[in-house]
Amino acid sequence: MQRWNGWGDESIDYPLHDSARRYLETLVGPGSPTTDADQHSVLQSVPASRLPEHPLVDAAPLTRLLHARGQSLPDWIALRSGRVNTFPDGVAYPTTSQEVRQLIHFAAQAGAHLIPYGGGTSVVGHINPLDQGAPSLTVDMRRMNRLLNFETDNLLATFGSGITGPDLEAQLRAHGCTLGHFPQSFEYSTLGGWVAARSSGQQSLGYGRIERLFAGAQLETPQGLLELPAFPASAAGPDLREAVLGSEGRLGLLTQVTMRVSPLPEREDFHAIFFPDFEHGMAAARRMLAERLPLCMLRLSTATETATTLALAGHEGLINALQTLLKARGLRQGKCMLLVGFCGKPGVVQFARSQALAAAAAHSGIHVGKVFGAQWHKNRFRTPYLRNTLWKLGYAIDTLETAVSWSRVPALIEAIETALRSSQAGRMHVFTHLSHLYLHGSSIYTTYLFPLSADPEQTLARWQAMKSAASQAIQAHGGTISHQHGVGADHAAYLPAEKGALGMQTIRQIASSLDPQGMMNPGKLF
Ligand SMILES: Cc1cc2nc3c(=O)[nH]c(=O)nc-3n(C[C@H](O)[C@H](O)[C@H](O)COP(=O)(O)OP(=O)(O)OC[C@H]3O[C@@H](n4cnc5c(N)ncnc54)[C@H](O)[C@@H]3O)c2cc1C
Structure with a gap:
């Protein structure tokens, strides 16, 4: 069973050797283990749903808790301390495009916000309901998870958008193919989430980021169906797939996604x-x-x-x-x-x-x-389980990432690490790698680790200070606010500096042409 307040399957652990523990203690001091809230008490804090009843909507407290947070460090702090505060008012698991349309209609009638949900592995607050007055309906796409069409000659495969990494690769393997998209969250993240959050897999150098793999899709929007056909290439004006990539649930729900696949490597x-x-x-x-x-x-x-x-x-x-x-x-x-x-x-x-x-x-x-x-x-795909072990030992761990031209890489690494260290007095350990390398520059991926505070609010405040210092350093040194994790809620404040006023206005107008009521995942991206 999947952990409700941590990463991955409960039966899988990532034990740390004694020598590794000693190494950590030398670097950041002993961990300060905290007591996790038990699920029963957190369930007591789930308020009554504000949504009218609907046959496709589950308003049970446990279902709502399981969709309340993603996998960012603030999400972990909320779940582990039991201070979750906002929950979706209901969760639906559509199985067809028609049901998706019904749910959009239902949410519009109820004045509700709708949050598309893939695997819930977001690390920037993409799927968290925000306290905005209106009820929220989370639409979990994981039951739309089949291979719908495989075109052998064209090396194109169309899937339901809620398919997870292992299922997708297993389906393709049967045809002698692979997508080659392996984010570290592969076990749980979904195809729809990869496209909507503009994800990058560990072998992107060979297979390409999701942009290169994404051929076409069907997007159900509050204004109707937007079809994106899968051409090998096209000069027919602006490519609308680019607007859907990174749309973070603001434009609609991807129901079917067509991907460019490759023969399995020998x-x-x-x-x-x-x-x-x-x-x-x-x-x-x-x-x-x-x-x-x-x-x-x-x-x-x-x-x-x-x-x-x-x-x-x-x-x-x-x-x-x-x-x-x-x-x-x-x-x-x-x-x-x-x-x-x-x-x-x-x-x-x-x-x-x-x-x-x-x-x-x-x-x-x-x-x-x-x-x-x-x-x-x-x-x-096992290393994320280390987060569970470290938390038990009393350490918080988080990562952040950006991309920049080659000439700026060393200075930006230095600036990020310095910003993290100097944003607080406590001991911490920071380290970095280049994870996606391009001819013209590289992504930078920094991990930082520090002992938990006894008070979860203090751990959160420390994280906020570190995150904001590092984000400012990224922007001051010409980096993008995200190379692969997306914008969500946590990076939204930094987007205007990157896109400019006209850029932000364009993004807003694209969203409002498909979603005039502003019901789709508001507060994320912009
Ligand atoms: C341990 C760990 C490792 C990670 N490693 C990587 C990595 O290597 N590379 C990387 O790129 N990211 C990584 N991530 C981040 C995360 O996994 C990605 O952002 C991923 O793309 C999210 O997919 P998901 O299915 O979980 O989407 P969710 O988290 O459920 O949603 C993400 C966004 O997509 C939208 N969305 C989801 N499904 C749909 C849909 N069908 N239609 C419309 N919108 C939709 C949501 O509304 C939300 O805005 C990692 C996260 C964790 C926790």
């Missing part, structure tokens, strides 16, 4: 290469990009993240052997790890590997084989 290898420092790693990665090598992933950790990853990895024997090897080759403090993914036919993988290793060697990279890459690949 081979998939992930290798680790270590560099004396971040600059050498960055230079090697940029060379691989400039040579346009057929890679499916690049991920470069800073020295602090590299040290943290190795310390938390657990396998002490293996890590010691690696440290000895790297030391013998002259790599000590400051070394940085680059993970490189190769996917495709064996010949392509072999070619890409030899070219990438040559580029790495030209920048003093030391190739250590596939073991670390394979470990990363094996655990890539």
Whole structure:
């Protein structure tokens, strides 16, 4: 069963070795475990629903609690402390487009706000009901989760928008294909959520971000059906798919989504290469990009993240052997790890590997084989479970991300980390990697960890100070407020600086032409 106040399946844990715990204690001091609110008492705080009854709407307190929050740190603080405060007034699980239309009509008649809901894995407050006076209806799309059409010749697959990552990949595998979209939330996030939040998967270098994969859709809006046909390419004026990507539930509900899929790769290898420092790693990665090598992933950790990853990895024997090897080759403090993914036919993988290793060697990279890459690949959807373990030990962990041109990457990493550290007096640990690399720049993904305060309001206030300092640093250094998590409620205040007044007016007008009453997920995005 899925945890109601944490990440993932209750039967899955991510235990932390004693050495890893000691490492954390040295960095940030002992954790301060807090007592979680029990579900029964939180259910007592769910108020009566303000929605009229409807056969498709479930107003049971448990259902409403389970749809009240996503996965951001403030969401966790609310759920763990039992101070949830706002709940949807009802939840519907449509199974057809016709039911979706009925629900839009019902919400419009009831003067209710409607919140499209995929897997609820948002980390920026996308699906949280806001206290805006009107009742809210959450529409959970996960029962619209079938493969509706597979076009073998065109390599196009149409799904119900509520399909989750594992189901989608299983359906495609039966046809010898993959979408290749693997966000770390893959287990629970849905196709509709990926499109609506403009998500990026870990192998975006090879397969593309969701924008490249998204071919077409059906969007049910308060003004009717908007159909987006799947052309291979088109010069027929502005591409309306771009308006739907990142629309965060403000334009309507995606019911069917058509995706561009690829044949399953015959081979998939992930290798680790270590560099004396971040600059050498960055230079090697940029060379691989400039040579346009057929890679499916690049991920470069800073020295602090590299040290943290190795310390938390657990396998002490293996890590010691690696440290000895790297030391013998002259790599000590400051070394940085680059993970490189190769996917495709064996010949392509072999070619890409030899070219990438040559580029790495030209920048003093030391190739250590596939073991670390394979470990990363094996655990890539397990690492979010570490959040549960850390919370139990009394630590909060959060991530933030942006993207910027190459020339600004080092300064922006420094600015984000400094902003986080200087925004509060308490001890914390901060580390960063480049997770999605492009020829013209890179995303920056920063993780920060600090001991919980005894008072949840204080933990929240500390988070707010850190988040706002880091967001300001991002904007001051020319970064986007989000590379992949989206805007939601948490980043909405920063959007006008990025889009400008005319840009914001255009976004609002697009929304109001499809949703004149402003009933679709208000308060998110803008
Ligand atoms: C542990 C963890 C790891 C993560 N890793 C990544 C990552 O690697 N890459 C990444 O990009 N993101 C990541 N995320 C963020 C999150 O998973 C993504 O934003 C994801 O796209 C959200 O999908 P979802 O189905 O859970 O959508 P939800 O959280 O349910 O909703 C997100 C937004 O999409 C809208 N929406 C959902 N379904 C529909 C629909 N059918 N029609 C219209 N609007 C809809 C909602 O209204 C909301 O505004 C991570 C989150 C967590 C908790």
